[in-house]
Amino acid sequence: MADKSAIRAEAARFRAFFEAQGAQLVDPPILQPAETLLDLYGEDIRARAYVTADPALGEAMLRPDFTVPVVEMHMQGGAEPARYTYEGEIFRKQEEATHRAPEYIQVGFELFDRADPAAADAEVFALIAEALAPLGLRAATGDIGILSAAVSGLSTSEARKRALMRHLWRPRRFRTLLDRFAGRAAQPEGRAELLARSDPMACDAPLVGLRSEAEIAARIAALIEDAKTPPIPEVEVALLDDLLGLRETMSNITEHLRDLAVDMPAISPAVERLAARGRALAARGVDIDGLDFEGSYGRTALEYYDGFVFGFYAEGRPDLPPVATGGRYDALTRVLGRGHEIPAVGGVIRPELVLRLGEGRA
Amino acid sequence: MSVKLGVPSKGRLMEKTFDWFGARGVTLARTGSDREYAGAVEGLDGLELVLLSAGEIPRELAAGRIHLGVTGSDLVREKLGAWEEKVLELEPMGFGHADLIIAVPKAWVDVTTLDDLDAVAAAFRARHGFRLRIATKYHRLVRDYLREHGVADYQLVDSQGATEGTVKNETAEAIADITSTGETLRANHLKILAGGPVHRSQATLFKSRKAAWTDEDRAVLAALKAKLGIEA
DSSP states (O other): OOOHHHHHHHHHHHHHHHHHTTOEEOOOOSEEEHHHHHHHHTTHHHHHSOEEEETTTEEEEEOSOSHHHHHHHHHTTOOSSEEEEEEEEEEOOOSSOTTSOSEEEEEEEEEEOSSOHHHHHHHHHHHHHHHHGGGOOEEEEEEHHHHHHHHHTSSSOHHHHHHHHHTTTOHHHHHHHHHHHTTSSOOOTTHHHHHHSSSTTOOSSOOOSSSOHHHHHHHHHHHHHHHHSOOOOHHHHHHHHHHHHOEEEHHHHHHHHHHHHHHOGGGHHHHHHHHHHHHHHHHTTOOGGGOEEETTTTTTSOTTOOSEEEEEEOTTOTTSOOSEEEEEOHHHHHHHTTTOOOOEEEEEEOHHHHHHHHHHHO | OOEEEEEEOSHHHHHHHHHHHHTTTOEEEEESSTTOOEEEEESSTTEEEEEEOTTTHHHHHHHTSOSEEEEEHHHHHHHOTTGGGTEEEEEEOSOSOEEEEEEEETTOTTOOSHHHHHHHHHHHHHHHSSOEEEEESOHHHHHHHHHHTTOOSEEEEEOSSOGGGGTTTTSOSEEEEEESSSHHHHHTTEEEOSSOOSEEEOEEEEEESSSOOOHHHHHHHHHHHHHHTOOO
16 A cells, blocks of 8 residues: 555645646645534444534534535535645545545535536536546546436326435336336335225324324325325336446447437436537547446445546456546535525546556556 | 354353253363353364453454354344455354344324324424334334335434333434333233344344454354354
């Protein structure tokens, strides 16, 4: 492993590169309020982040990423458009992959811009690609926006679409729900019995706890409604499967998606956004003939990405995590902005991996 | 050097462990006064008895300070991340059975499965502005289980005792706890979710992968396994 001063020097080199592109240097604190992160990520973040307690701050976490604090800082009155860069340690418990370091340095670039999302996506990707060019990495891209557009276009109830959207980032659970909504899988245990009862609310035990009778009644009403909802047509499920299974180069993907959009008109606006991104990438000199697009890419990444997603990988080194990752996170700015929002996209590089791969080549 | 065997230092778990080894020709006993945590072994040379709290045995195995240990399979999974890299399950011992289960108010007639719990968690969060709380002391086991089953919008709140009471006290909406009979659940108007427990625990003999195993130690282990009828 490279020594820390070499990693810091490498990080400083990337940071200087981003600063030269007009990014302002920011330095968020290492201790972050746990509440914000827990609210965003849920209980899973507890398994991944180091939680500590401060007598005055309350529960705090050693920052598990930079994006959240940078967004919070920007939402409190940053200029528009804004470009930020940062470098420093992030901390993640590696309970299941104990060979990976729990503390490592990241350098990042974040772009907040309303004017032209395609150009912003291309700018972030192209800068990171340029910074990493000497390593000859494979880049993979995806688009969560196309997936969510496809779900919103399904011929089914809003409640079912909401349930699918909520689990877009949990592929197995998504599949279970989709199979059930398409009538291909049985209803969960107990559902039919409950709905067959003359008084579903009847129970021989008193209600304890915070969840009220009205909430139980509302759920039963929703279940009755759901039982009446016709299955999602097979043809739509097949189209969604096609979309999820797509693997193409960026230069060929647009035509494939336009073909799919003939039968799935809901994805058309998202496909045109992807086409515009392809043009913007090409205009920045990115080789889109050699750039992979995967229909399911980004579905197991952090939940806040909701559009363009990308990663850079060392070929032949599946033991290494991606050298760089990033994506668009418009919805995150909405959640953290308390009524304000701004389209935003960013990415991070792990300089230690850059050094390790560089040594291998030297 | 000798092979150190960690055994729970008191109560039924200790007695049952002594019985289990005794029935297989290895006599374990506490020596000295009732309050002194020292032990003796007869029937096998080179095996040393170490009496420890059952809750500390996983940590001692992972640190390699004991070679073998008897403790609940739930405790090993709860206390050790990537437990399979640190210990090996040699033999389930057939006692100390307890299931880790998730329970919700019985009056939640709309909730039978984890699937229902997930849907209720989403609605609960939208309505109350915070995530549905599950009280437990088994954080790792419950979190891994819920993640594997795609349950979202919940939070775990720590409860080291009287966990069944947290729902009535409105400090949690559901609980995850060890239950051997279910009496306490019924008394607190709770029911177990369908679909099997989070984990079926029993007392288990573990081998440390982290301890230093000399050739002599390995010979002692082979002799012990032969006596206990453990293959491979």
